[in-house]
Structures are given as structure tokens and as C-alpha cells.
Amino acid sequence: CWKTYLGRPEGDSYRQSAMQQLGSGLSAAGHHEEALSVREAELAMLRRLGAPEHHILCTQSNLANTYAAVGRDEEALPMRREVYSGRLNLNGEEHGETLSAANNYAKSLLTLKRSEEAKALLRKTMPVARRVLREEHRITLKMRWNYALALCCDPSATLDDVSEGVSTLEDAGRIARRVLGGAHPTTEGIENALRDAGAALAAREGDCVTSVCEAVAAVNLLDGS
Template sequence: MILTQCAVCATDLGLSLGKKCGRCSTRYCGPDCQVQHWERGGHEALCRRIRRAGGAEQYHADIKCNEAVAVAVEACADDTRGQTCYICMEAVHSRTGEGLVRGCACGDRDGVASGRTGIAHVSCLAEQAKILNDEAEENNLALKGRWDRWHTCSLCEQDYHGVVFCALSWACWKTYLGRPETDWPRGAAMMLLGIGLGDAGRFEEALSVQEAELAMRRRAGASAGRILDVQANLAVSYHNLGRLEEASSMQRDVYSGQLKLNGEENRGTLMAANNYAISLTHLKRYAEAKSLLHKMIPVARRVLDESSEITLKMRWKYAEALCRDTAATLDDVREAVTTLEDTERTARRVFGASHPTTTGHEESLRDARAALAARDVEALGDALGALGAA
């Protein structure tokens, strides 16, 4: 259950407080709000419709998904004008009437002339992912790889991002929310929704989902590794909401837990190390961030590769820490610029020009070049001053 507020006064009910409508499970803080909603809030007319839709949670998810799809379609309007869906070959979805989106690297990467656009309807992407995973469950096949279709483009093999990812994550959640808490797809869908909301800048909503997921995972007796994954996502939401000390403390614990559980040559450990380093840089603890990244970047290069998103982000954040440290030398700033020039080119080639990783690199590179230019002017002034004194 993700609905955690009273439908009338929005009081936070957590996962168990208050009461529910006996017919449709809409949540209230108490009988007064329930009566008010029935008599003056229109619930009498809505109750049957919500129940037919599958209950309050399903009804809420359907509405939120439609809203998220509309936002994504509007955001992608210029990019998709005159195009058709690569799955159904229609411009407008025949059943939902929705428009097109594109939130991957297809047609957006330097030096790539595949002709693939990645333009589709969110409903088509969702149906494609559902069919693949239903087939796996029916035939007792591994879900790994198939589940990726909920967040990764099948053409360019890069993750969706921003409002498109958010819309697809709502589609995923509404598909699996009726499953028992112990079912793997339900937990994975809840995790995906939390990440998708955060990716679209809906940080408070992401936090609410992730807190509900953590409580659910603990209730269901999830493994230590799964709990660490949820805590890592929760820490990102803390960070996005400006709760930097809480975020850093949790990221430190997640990194320590991953290291103990899986060793350093593990994707989860490497991701946790990068997240912890990011939190340290935002707290201006640059020396600690540099030390951690200096140790883990060679591991990432060995275990993953130079073009993996984790490796690129590690090198990006190492360069930022080099450049922003008040103790940085001129050589440090030059190294930061050289590193960012290299990683920005790779990010553009792999993820495309509009991906947040690419645009983040560009911004950091501009800042580093400006810092280097200022240092060069300062060095020239010092040299001229010394010459005049001589």
C-alpha cells in the first residue's frame, strides 16, 4: 500500500493508521473525515467506480499513471512531432489516445547513425514489458533481463530517464500492485516507482514510496542485500531533499554493508561507493571523497568498463572534488578539466546529448574550465609581479 494520507485532510497515516472505506479501501484519518467525504466530497458517487477499478490503490495508480504519461508526452512533443511508435506504428495510441515519448539514447548519440528513434507510446512500452515478464513467469524462466524492459530501451539498451521513466514506472506499479507483498515483481515495481519519481524531480513522493517499500521489505523478511538497495535509494531522496547529513550517514552504512556482504568487486558495492562519495562532496568533505574514489575507480574500470555509467560518474565526481577543494593546486584543476573532457565525450557517445549524465558532465566541465582560466590569469599576474619586482 502506497497511499499514506487521509483522502480528505491529507494527514499522514503511515502504513497502518486511520480507517478505510469498507467498499473501496479509500483511507481516512477517522470517521469524521470519512463522513465528510461521503456527504460533501463526492465519495458516494466515486465509491462504486473505485471498487470496479480494483480498489483505492489501483484507482490512484491509474490516475497517477495517466497524469505522468500526459506530462511525458507534452515534454517530448517537439522531439516526436510527425513520428510514429516503433512498436504499434501509430502516431496516436488506438486505445488510450496518448501521444508519443522518447526518453532514451536512440537517435541522440554522437557518431551513431542507426536510424532508430526509440519513439513510442508509454502504453506500448509497458505492454511489451508485461508480455515478456508474463511469459517468463508462465514458463518458469529467469526474470533477469526481461524485467529490464521496464526501465531500459530494447533498441539502444540505455535506461529511460526523466518524466518518461517516471511515466513508465507508474505503468509498472499499476501492473503489479495487486500482487502479494512477498512476490518479487511487486517489490521490484515499488522500487522502480520510487526511483522514477525521483528521476522526475518528485522527491517528496519518491521518499514516501521508498519509506513504504522499506517497511514492506522488512515485514516480508527481505535479504540484507535487498534492504541495502532500498536504503541506498532512500538516501538519494534524503540528499535530493537537502537532508545531506542523513543522506551521507546512510550512504556510508550502505557502502560498508555492501563491502562486507559482496566485497569491492561488485556492482552494488561500486554504486554504493559512488553514492557515498557524492554525498561527501556535497558536504565539502573533498579529501575523503577523493580518497574513496581514487581507491574504487580502478576497481570499476576492471569490473565494469570505461563507458559504464558508474565508472563515468566516479571519474566525474573525482574531477569535481579535485577542482572544488580549496587546497587544489593548478595541476589538480588541469587534471579535472582533462578528465571531464574525456568523460563528457564518452557520456555523449553512450547516453546521448540530452541524458542527465551528459548534461551534468557539461556543466561540471564549464565550471572546471572557468576555474582553470581564473587560475591561469592568477598565475600570469604572479609571474608579471615577480618580473616587475626583479
Template sequence: MILTTCAACAAPLAHDAPRCVRCWTRYCDSTCQHDHWRRGHKQMCKKIHRGGNAEQYHADKKYKEAVAVAVEKCADDTKGQTCYICTQALHWKTKEGLVRGCSCRGTAGFAHVSCLVEQAKILCNEAEENNLIGTKRFDEKWARWYSCSLCEQQYHGVVFCALGWACWKTYVGRPETEWPRLGAMSVLGNGLFVEDHHEDALVVREAELAMKRRVGASEDSLLVAQFNLANSYQMLGRLEEALRMRGDVYSGRLELNGGEHKHTLSAANNYANMLVHLERFDEAKSLLIKTIPVARRVLGISNDITLKMRWLYAQSLYKDPGATLDDLREAVTTGEDMIRIARRLLGGAHPTTTGIEYSLEKSRAALHARETLPGS
């Protein structure tokens, strides 16, 4: 559930907490319920019930708010344009304006959130009717909830956030055991995350992981949920919790997929990244020395994961206060090799390229400072 706190006192709730028999608003106990009734719930109860009960009513409200924010933020970019789906400037029913939050350029990619939602619903309903859940064809249709059908790039910012609420309000009434409800919670959590609503994303992602554990979701699905939750912990500064979860994900991937699988190597990279961030350089170096040769052999030296692993390794060398002169020289030579590969494959403006350039400058500065010390 996304409404995870008591409506009266805001205390955290179990998924099976008591609720109002009419509108399903949930409470700690009968004392909180009676108190909330006296403080105004009596006047709202019927309205919430008519709106589909508490969770649906909440999701519909948040969706409308998110659409309004998205339209306002996109207003300058969408002026004078029309929706590529319905060909109108204003939506015929909702009267909402246009948005664009993908990688489309020129006059492409403008749409109403309502049209994007209807497109995704139709495609996913057809896929369900044809029993395609769990297949690649269903995944391609489900992607319309978070990526553009024209440029096929993931939506970002306010548009992704609005579509996250749209996806959740569409499937919130499904049983917990049905995949679309699980998938919708994931889309919502990701949409909130990319719009920097990290506290809200954390609530959704914790609820998602708890629900997946209750219904006996696959180990792969649980590891994905843990990965997303670790991202939220990290963005909120809960770094030790993020580190523990990244370690759990890496261990889980080793057991599930083996040491040479792309998912395992990606998990190792994420774990090493947290170790470097927390300045646990020896642990990071130990992990990377073990996994980089595997990544180079399995994925290739030009793969993005391999590049990031080597980038982290260089950082673990030159950032370590106990680094030797040889460590600093290795950091520089590693960075020089990586920057050639990154510029050739990704271009000079890519974030990975610019990040490697920055690290190379820092490692060269550290090496120069050490070499000019008296007695070096």
C-alpha cells in the same frame, strides 16, 4: 502501512497501533479514537468499512485522484487517439481518458490507466499461480507496473504515480510477509518520487524499510530500500541523513557483494556524489581514488558508472578551495578524456555528456584563473 499517522491528531504511529474494530482506522489511543468518533468518524465508519477498510479505502481514493490528474495532464497529447489495449478512446467502464507517459512516439503507447492496471494484474496473477515469484520471468511481468510493454521504458511523471497507487491498492490487503505487498510499496514510493511528491514518497519509503526489517527481508532488499530512502532524504534537503544512509548502503554492499560487484561500485559512486555535494572533497577523493581503478577494470572505461565516478573525481579536484595547480590540470585532462568518451557513446544531448561539458568548462576556468595569478 501508508496511513502512518493518527487519524485524530496526526501523531506518528507504530505499525501495531490501536484501531477502530469496524474500519481499521488507527489512532494513538482510545482518547484520540473517541475524539475522532465525535468529530465525524461515526458518519464515515461504515462507508470506509464497505470500501475495504481504512488502508484500502485510502488507496482507492488516491488512485482515482491520481488517474484524474494523469488524464488531464496528458489530454493535449492524447487527443484523437485510442487505447492500444482496448482500442477505445474512452474506457468502457470508468469512462476515463487516455494517457501516455513512456518513450513511445507517433501513435504508439496511448492507453487507459485502467487497461494498464488490468494488464499488469493478469500477468502477475498468472506468474503467482505458476510459482514464479523470485524468478526473472516474474520480474519481467512485474515490470508492467512501472514500464511500458511496447517500448519497455519506465513510465514517468503522473502516469507512474497513478500506476504506483494502482499497484498499492491491488496488493495492500496481502499479508506483510508476501512479496507482492513489499513490491507494491516500492512501486508506490518510486511513483511518488518521480512526480516530485517527495514528502509523500518519504513516508512510503520509511514505512517500506520498517516493514522489511519486521518481516526479515533479504539484505539485498533492505539495501535497495535504504538507497531509495537516501534519495528521498537528499531531495528534501536532509543531506546529512542522506550521506549517512549512502555510507551504510556502500558498507552493506561491500560486505554482501564484495568490492568488485557492479552494485558495490554504484553504491560507492552515490556515496562519493553526496560527499562532493557536501564539499567533503578529501573524503570523496580518497574513496574515488580507491574505486575508479576497480570500476575501469571490472566495468570498463566506457561504462556509465565509471564515467560518473571520474566526473565526480574531476569535480572534487577543481571545486576544492585548497586545490593545487596540479589538481586543476588533472581535473581538466580528466574532463577532456571523459568528454570524448561520453560524446562517442551517449551523444551530445545526453544529460551525462552535458554535465561533463559543464564541469570541464568550470575546471578550465579555474585553471586559467590560477595560471594568470601573479607569481603562478
């Protein structure tokens, strides 16, 4: 219980572990507002203590996820950018934690409709993920999912952009189904996005709407996570 460790010094490892577990437990239970206050306090404590960079980056990533969960996307974005930059400096561009941070950063950019920036980031990091982690890795699949969304949701998207997005989802979906199985959330998300992107493409080809963005909105294209 968290209260057992409340009276211990901030530097006590058991107190720090209990605080981290409390935040994770609240998030897992869907109590994101409560988790937010715990994670903010945890990050402030670690900074006061001069904790190792790896520990701080993990806590920042958790806090950014919680900001996103409560709809505070403008606050999640700079924190995810900072985590990505920190991972690059600490671990290098080929490390799994760096690539995961890049995907999270791209997701925040997409949420805030900054598709061009998301595409630029993913065009730089996806080839690294495909080379180092391989095509079947979940991070690689999620990067391709988000890249397809960036292509389809860009207000200036052309027919070729949407076609590329559909092709990307088709390939990622085949790999996800083979490696993860049809019931896996990543597979289901990619296949749902593919269905909706295909509808957007058909609408675009038939001139049923005036822009790809309207087509995407019409079929409620899902976000990659």
C-alpha cells in the same frame, strides 16, 4: 492501485511490490516528500520482516536518494555509507552494485564539502571500475566526473589539482560523447563541468581570484550525479 493491496499482510509479495512501485512513481513525478514517507515505511517493514540483505540495501539506496532530493544531505550520507559497506560485504569490490554505491557515497561527501574523503574513496574505487566495467561504462564516467569535482572544489586545491580535474573531464567527456552521444545527460553534465572547470582554471592561472574554491563558485561548477 496501492489501495488494492493495503489490507494484505506485510509479508505479502504483492503488497511489498506495490509499496516499492508507489515510492518509485512518486519520486519519478517529483513528489519527493510523499515518496520519502513511503520509502521510510517500506524500509521499516522490510527490517521487521527480516528481508534479504539485497532487498534492504536496494531500499536503503532509494531512501538515501530521496533524502538527497529533499535536501536532507546529512541523513543521506550515513545511509549511502551503510549501503556501500553492505555491498562490499555482500557482493565484493568488483560488483557493479558496489561500484555504483561507492559513487553515490562519494557524491554525498562532495555535497557536504568533504572533498578529501571523496577523493580518497574514488582513488580506491575508480581503478576497479576502469578495470572491471571499462572506461566507457556510465558508472566509471560518473566516478571520474565526481573525482574531477573533488579535485577542483577542494579548498586546498593547487593549480595542478585543477589542471588534473580539467584533464579528467576532457577525457571522460570524449568517451561519453562517443559512447553515449552528445545529448545524453551524463555527457552534457561532464561537458558543462568541463566548461566551468576550464574557466576556473583560467581564473586561477590569471590570479583573478584568490583560491580555486572562489573560482569554482564564480562559474557555478556543476555536481556530478
